[in-house]
Amino acid sequence: MTSAPVALISGASRGIGLAIASKLASQGWVLSLGMRTPVMPAFAEPARTHLERYDAAEGGEAEWVEHALARFGRIDAIVANAGIMIPKSVIDAEDEDLDAMFAVNVKAPRRLVKAAFEPLAATGRGRVIILASLSGKRVKSSDSGLYAMTKFAAVALSHGIRQSGYHLGIRATAVCPGFVGTDMARAITDRPEETMTRPEELADVVAMLIGLSNTASVAEFAVSCALEESY
Numbered sequence: 001m002t003s004a005p006v007a008l009i010s011g012a013s014r015g016i017g018l019a020i021a022s023k024l025a026s027q028g029w030v031l032s033l034g035m036r037t038p039v040m041p042a043f044a045e046p047a048r049t050h051l052e053r054y055d056a057a058e059g060g061e062a063e064w065v066e067h068a069l070a071r072f073g074r075i076d077a078i079v080a081n082a083g084i085m086i087p088k089s090v091i092d093a094e095d096e097d098l099d100a101m102f103a104v105n106v107k108a109p110r111r112l113v114k115a116a117f118e119p120l121a122a123t124g125r126g127r128v129i130i131l132a133s134l135s136g137k138r139v140k141s142s143d144s145g146l147y148a149m150t151k152f153a154a155v156a157l158s159h160g161i162r163q164s165g166y167h168l169g170i171r172a173t174a175v176c177p178g179f180v181g182t183d184m185a186r187a188i189t190d191r192p193e194e195t196m197t198r199p200e201e202l203a204d205v206v207a208m209l210i211g212l213s214n215t216a217s218v219a220e221f222a223v224s225c226a227l228e229e230s231y
């Protein structure tokens with residue numbers, strides 16, 4: 001078993017997931033990265049980095065956990081980051097749109113944490129980060145309505161994990177950002193990139209949350225790049 005803590009991160013190929021992987025690696029974490037197209041990141045040390053071919057829409061979480069355990073012998077943190085955004089209103093969308101987003105944004109993270117629950121508990125201080133969204137806290141626009149349905153569910157998932165794992169030392173946090181400068185945000189807003197939260201700032205937040213002790217539980221962490229009524 002490796003002596004360093006091990007984190008599984010989904011959607012680590014780019015954007016927020018890649019930034020979190022880079023940050024945790026710089027802090028000495030060993031990584032297991034779930035990617036649709038596995039590519040070793042430039043910053044990563046191959047001896048300390050496991051790549052898993054992982055498509056959240058297809059499943060395979062139990063196998064991923066099995067492979068990570070076989071390689072490193074422990075799992076200390078899950079960062080469920082992979083997500084998709086279909087910008088449609090609840091009126092215009094079809095069931096297929098909702099099914100596609102629920103599959104990646106809600107059902108896959110639940111399966112991943114379920115598969116890793118025992119090893120997380122075995123550490124006595126397992127950590128789970130669910131990359132939700134401010135769209136999991138409020139519905140800002142018509143076109144974010146369908147996405148918000150899935151992100152409200154992602155926030156609920158995080159709370160459910162928190163309730164189920166607390167007595168085992170597992171702490172779960174729903175991280176809820178507004179616009180972050182990644183491909184996802186660039187595709188849906190004309191807002192200048194320099195006015196958005198940077199992925200590296202999100203990575204700092206996640207590293208801080210994961211590093212807190214069992215007596216500093218954070219259920220939700222909202223980060224906004226703009227002034228809103230409550231965020």
Ligand SMILES: NC(=O)c1ccc[n+]([C@@H]2O[C@H](COP(=O)([O-])OP(=O)(O)OC[C@H]3O[C@@H](n4cnc5c(N)ncnc54)[C@H](OP(=O)(O)O)[C@@H]3O)[C@@H](O)[C@H]2O)c1
Nearest residue numbers: 011013015016036055056082083133179180182183184185
């Ligand atoms: N950017 C924002 O403004 C913002 C705001 C709030 C919340 N979020 C949330 O933050 C998370 C990361 O978003 P991001 O901004 O980094 O998005 P992004 O730049 O679009 O990157 C999405 C990541 O998720 C992966 N992914 C998508 N579908 C997948 C699937 N079926 N299986 C496995 N991986 C998949 C992508 O992999 P590929 O490279 O293979 O496509 C990529 O690594 C998401 O959950 C998103 O909803 C983002």
